[in-house]
Amino acid sequence: MTILSTKNLTKTYGKKTALSQINIEIPRGRIIGLLGPNGSGKSTFIKLAAGLLVPTDGEIIIAGEAPGVDTKAKVSYLSERTYLNDWMRVSEIIAFFEDFYEDFNRIKAENMLKDLNINPDDRLKTMSKGTKEKVQLILVMSRQAQLYLLDEPIGGVDPAARDYILNTIITNYKEDAAVIISTHLIADIEQILDDIIFINQGELVMSSSVDEIREAHNKSVDGLFREVFKC
Amino acid sequence: MKWYIDSDRPIYKQLVEQIELRIISGVYTPGDKLESVREMAMDAGVNPNTMQKALAELERMELVFAQRTSGRFITEDLKVIEEAKKNLAVQEIGAFLEKMKKLGMGRNEILALMEKIEEGEKEDDHIKH
Amino acid sequence: MLGKLIKHETRATSRIFLPLYGALLILTIFTKLALAFGAPDFFSDNVATNPVIEVVLGISFTLYFIAVVALSVMTLVMIIQRFYKNLFTDEGYLMFSLPVKTWELVLSKLLVGLIWSAVCTLMIVISFFILSLGSFTMMDLTQGISMAYTEFYSTFGTSLNVLIFEIMMLIVVSTISSILMIYVSIAIGQLFNQHRIVASFGAYIVITIALQIIGSILMAIFALGNLDAVISQGQDGEAMQMIHLLINGSTLCNVILCVGFYFATQYIMKNRLNLE
Numbered sequence: 001m002t003i004l005s006t007k008n009l010t011k012t013y014g015k016k017t018a019l020s021q022i023n024i025e026i027p028r029g030r031i032i033g034l035l036g037p038n039g040s041g042k043s044t045f046i047k048l049a050a051g052l053l054v055p056t057d058g059e060i061i062i063a064g065e066a067p068g069v070d071t072k073a074k075v076s077y078l079s080e081r082t083y084l085n086d087w088m089r090v091s092e093i094i095a096f097f098e099d100f101y102e103d104f105n106r107i108k109a110e111n112m113l114k115d116l117n118i119n120p121d122d123r124l125k126t127m128s129k130g131t132k133e134k135v136q137l138i139l140v141m142s143r144q145a146q147l148y149l150l151d152e153p154i155g156g157v158d159p160a161a162r163d164y165i166l167n168t169i170i171t172n173y174k175e176d177a178a179v180i181i182s183t184h185l186i187a188d189i190e191q192i193l194d195d196i197i198f199i200n201q202g203e204l205v206m207s208s209s210v211d212e213i214r215e216a217h218n219k220s221v222d223g224l225f226r227e228v229f230k231c
Numbered sequence: 232m233k234w235y236i237d238s239d240r241p242i243y244k245q246l247v248e249q250i251e252l253r254i255i256s257g258v259y260t261p262g263d264k265l266e267s268v269r270e271m272a273m274d275a276g277v278n279p280n281t282m283q284k285a286l287a288e289l290e291r292m293e294l295v296f297a298q299r300t301s302g303r304f305i306t307e308d309l310k311v312i313e314e315a316k317k318n319l320a321v322q323e324i325g326a327f328l329e330k331m332k333k334l335g336m337g338r339n340e341i342l343a344l345m346e347k348i349e350e351g352e353k354e355d356d357h358i359k360h
Numbered sequence: 361m362l363g364k365l366i367k368h369e370t371r372a373t374s375r376i377f378l379p380l381y382g383a384l385l386i387l388t389i390f391t392k393l394a395l396a397f398g399a400p401d402f403f404s405d406n407v408a409t410n411p412v413i414e415v416v417l418g419i420s421f422t423l424y425f426i427a428v429v430a431l432s433v434m435t436l437v438m439i440i441q442r443f444y445k446n447l448f449t450d451e452g453y454l455m456f457s458l459p460v461k462t463w464e465l466v467l468s469k470l471l472v473g474l475i476w477s478a479v480c481t482l483m484i485v486i487s488f489f490i491l492s493l494g495s496f497t498m499m500d501l502t503q504g505i506s507m508a509y510t511e512f513y514s515t516f517g518t519s520l521n522v523l524i525f526e527i528m529m530l531i532v533v534s535t536i537s538s539i540l541m542i543y544v545s546i547a548i549g550q551l552f553n554q555h556r557i558v559a560s561f562g563a564y565i566v567i568t569i570a571l572q573i574i575g576s577i578l579m580a581i582f583a584l585g586n587l588d589a590v591i592s593q594g595q596d597g598e599a600m601q602m603i604h605l606l607i608n609g610s611t612l613c614n615v616i617l618c619v620g621f622y623f624a625t626q627y628i629m630k631n632r633l634n635l636e
Contacts, residue, residue, distance in 0.1 A: 013553065031278050031280075052633060054630075054633070069461055072457060072458065075457075077453075079450075079453040079457075081450040081453050083451055083452075083453040084454065085372065085451060085454075096368065099368075100364060167276070170269075170272055170273050170277070170278065170279060171273055173269065173272075173278070191236055191238065191242060191276055191277050192276070192278045194278055194280050194281070214238070214239065214241045215241055218239065218240075220237075220238030221238065223239065
């Protein structure tokens, strides 16, 4: 059962083409790595799926609908940016998510905060960037969404937290949900991926399961990536 | 429990190998109940789908069987485990002999060296006690 | 969802406004008390005032005026900042991911901005009232008001209420159109890849100039069409008619602007969003 599909998905900004004719199908119950060099169009793809951008051409369908209010309720998006209001306390942003998202699980969020030693009464502006990113991740993963879009979830985080995050993604696994992880830190997340999508210069270069790659090329996805995208 | 995962090969195969080894070496005893797929996946740090694939393969190999409501169990059929043990040993020996051939060691040389090493180990044991 | 957005918006802005209103009230009361006890005859010419009190009052009044100005400026700044910062900077990633419609985002900010503008005006009026307490009695006030009504009626034949209502409508609608004009300028700025803030200011200036030009043309046409009323200099019913026409005409123009600005803002946010 497909959760996300695109047909000739294209996004251009004036003369610049960010994504061109992307055709993919993403089934539920899979963890997918969206991989590619910087500026390849990964973020653009994720934003299109999150409903933050409108396609220039082609279409993107999530759970049978074009991105809009209904899909946003089913999609949990972690942006690369820190998008939280600085003046709020952690407890307030939790209340905010609970207010707007029916599928938000407060208890799960509070447990994760405890695991990572984050005090709910702290104000976001007093936290380090790394801690804010952890809070954002907790908020996103505490939702029972059908599609999780994680844009660089382990980028600015220390190795121990990184393991915790990967672990959370595994534990959070649901058969009816898909997780798309956009990252360039492939070696760290390979183990948890089912499939990968390689994007370069706005185009789909490869779409395959990770095992197919390992068997066909006798190397890790990270190894293959380095080869394909050698500078 | 430590899992050794290498990204260069399909991970589910590595999981199959390591679980098989644990069954053969007795870490998992016949009839043992395995944890849920999710728990095992978490323990190994891998995708639940991958662990599921590994367990399915082990079921196919008849080392593991599933009871619909109660979960997965290690087989109690000792013959199957013996077979697996033998197959694994054969594989390891085969690989070992290959390597020795590359070193240019003949059969008698290998046996003599093996005895010597075993003597040395026995002596060490004596000294310790 | 709209209600929740309004709730959130109010919470985000009250933390700035309530302390300011508090400060204004305190300053007002302090000034009033200083006047009442230290210099009860401050406003009459004959009595000299204690120099110390004069200094205190001087400082107090200055602070008071600063507070009034700060409050007004802050209201405007907040309207701009809430729209820009919350929707078009990093926070926008959160807001636009919410399962809410674009118009709900715009409307929630518009309504809260409008309410704060009204409250700001109200607070200033109340503080003026407090300051001027005692220099007239309630009797004076009610007498003055009823006199205004009666004179108006005898001169123009209609109730003053109608005029007041029309003026209030104009004030409300033009406040809304001012806010929406700010919003659409910010939205237009977002169409550019670089120098978005400069582009927003540019858009605002261009729209202002365009409106001035159109406004002048309309006024000229209006005046020409009502020359007799202009000449008669307002002592009869025709002049009042013209004034009504002018006020309601402006209100209508503002409504048109509101609709135009609103849909333009909506369109840009829905179809041309490009968060950096």
